[in-house]
Amino acid sequence: MPPVEITPEFNPLRLATDRRLSRIAGPSGLIIFGVTGDLSRKKLMPAVYDLANRGLLPPGFALVGFARRDWETQDFEKVVHDAVKQYARTPFDDDVWKQLAQGIRFVQGEFDDDAAFARLKDTVEELDVHRGTMGNHAFYLSIPPKSFPEVTEQLRRSGLAEQKDGQWRRVVIEKPFGSDLKTARELNEVVESVFPPDSVFRIDHYLGKETVQNILALRFANQLYEPIWNANHVDHVQITMAEDIGVGGRAGYYDGIGAARDVIQNHLLQLLALTAMEEPISFDAADLRAEKEKVLSAVRLPKDLATGTARGQYSGGWQGGEKVLGFLDEEGMNPESTTETFAAMRLDIGTRRWAGVPFYLRAGKRLGRRVTEIAVVFKRAPQQLFAESQTSALGQNALVIRVQPDEGVTIRFGSKVPGAVMQVRDVTMDFGYGHAFTEASPEAYERLILDVLLGDPPLFPRHQEVELSWKILDPIEQFWATQGKPEQYRPGTWGPTSADDLLTRDGRTWRRP
Incomplete structure (x- = not known):
């Protein structure tokens, strides 16, 4: 590596002091089940690319798709490419894409196919060797909840869920988390019988x-x-x-x-x-x-x-x-x-x-x-100072946090109407992201996927x-x-x-x- 050039503008402490810099995921891979669905195409694949484009994924990051489609890896790569081009938030960069594409793999199979999960294990081990993922993998279950028990059991049986010293395996579950208290408890018992509780990430994209x-x-x-x-x-x-x-x-x-x-x-x-x-x-x-x-x-x-x-x-x-x-x-x-x-x-x-x-x-x-x-x-507020007619257009103060689509905060409060008489009515003060x-x-999926790879669980119930x-x-x-x-x-x-x-x-x- 060439030495860093020291210029008048260069601050050698900047990397340690710039609070805007985000943490970068370490060596890792993401395996998506249900990779042919809308969630994967519109949200997950573009989010992975956007993270790579922002420099938040390691150079050897791996993305594996698992589905019943009769695809080869190059077919899946084309699907990811098209999804990224259509839905990614950040501009398309050929160099970023080429680096990401080198780590893309596809495994064809059904959830009840033992041989398919054996092939998936072989693929994961190959990525550990050739991409340097070092045994760190997250399994994203973008599938119907009724399939969770079968897939988690296959991950256990095949050894894919096994965490060796210095490595991690995590599972990501999309809502709904059951359909009532009984089914939620059953689902939790199934998943946590295979993965320890701190390795289970329940995605609520909100x-x-x-x-x-x-x-x-x-x-x-x-x-x-x-x-x-x-x-x-x-x-x-x-x-x-x-x-x-x-x-x-x-x-x-x-x-x-x-x-x-x-x-x-x-x-x-x-x-x-x-x-x-x-x-x-x-x-x-x-x-x-x-x-x-x-x-x-x-x-x-x-x-x-x-x-x-x-x-x-x-x-x-x-x-x-x-x-x-x-x-x-x-x-x-x-x-x-x-x-x-x-x-x-x-x-x-x-x-x-x-x-x-x-x-x-x-x-x-x-x-x-x-x-x-x-x-x-x-x-x-008590209105002793004002006649009822002076505040007839005044509502209650409110603080409104807008989650979507126009993200921001609005404060509603009373103000005097310009003019010779005292008349108070509602006005707003607005902050927009x-x-x-x-x-x-x-x-949201960028932040959540990165948190899964970092093992940072505060945003996951x-x-x-x-x-x-x-x-x-x-x-x-x-x-x-x-x-x-x-x-x-x-x-x-x-x-x-x-x-x-x-x-x-x-x-x-x-x-x-």
Whole structure:
């Protein structure tokens, strides 16, 4: 290696002091099961390339695909190339691609094929020798949950899950983590019988988003918010995940799952935990998870689930100038399905900090617009100084964390309207990632894949969090199962009238983002 040239601009301490530099993964490989699916093509492969393009993967990194397709390695390489060209966040660089492509391999086989897993083991060992992956490999199960037991057992039987001294083997599981508490526990037992708990990474891609991580920075790096982040000042919290599309080609998957199991059990309850948790001792995985688990274990359900929850199905109609099908009319859908496409609920947290503060969660499809946000709505200030007519246009102060699509934070507060008379109305102060920082935010899967390779687990829920979430949701799902068909709502609206009634009973209204 040639000596480093010392120039007036060169600072020999920069590599040690520049806090913007990220940690680089050590020698390692990633094996993806379900590599022919949309998740792999649109998210995982592009994320791997983007990490390589940012210099965060080792030169000898390996990417192995496992699927039943009758492909050779060059066929898989072409699939990865096309996915990267179409979906990668960073510009395509021929030199980066050539370096990455040298480590691409493909193994053809079925999940019940012992010989295929023997070939996979041979491939992994070949990469250890020729790419220098040094026995460090992560297995990404981008497959239906029903296949987890079979694949994990094959990894055990073939010796692929075995961790020798100085090496690591990890497994990555995509949601859903079961369909209720019973199946979640069964799944956890199967996976953790093969891999130790600290080698199991449960992917919730929402936790990899910059704005979700910013909740921690917003709360604990600033003196401004934490003193008022409690029942003395907060009136209620609304957590919304709205989509403006229907189930489309996912009808077969979605039927029997529904909005609550699909996103509330994982994404929204994780957002609730991060919003409501106490300050952890550190951001180490154990400390962060411990505080989230305390919050989830303190969640209290409504006494009357009929009035404290709501659900609905979108009907057919017009949305955005386009005629759209109703949920029950989607291709492949059971016309008698009772699966909800909208779910809302009130949850309370039995801690001193949040006593009496309701958390309202809602998620749905075919709603007014695509948006995910956390709105912390504050109590009204005493208005002794102002006549009612002077503050008639003034709402409640709110801090809104926008998770997607326009990532940022908005603060709503009252200000005097210019003019000769005293009139106060709402104004907003806005922070957006897009115009506040020059560097684009990495995709969630970039951060999460890198964390898996680094063995850094804070952003991954462990099995206790998963089981606590199901303990919250199971009684609601069991109640809904006795209630017949959900209420219909028109596409482009914000859900069924029962959802509005849920807040109206408490003297509140939903935000219209």
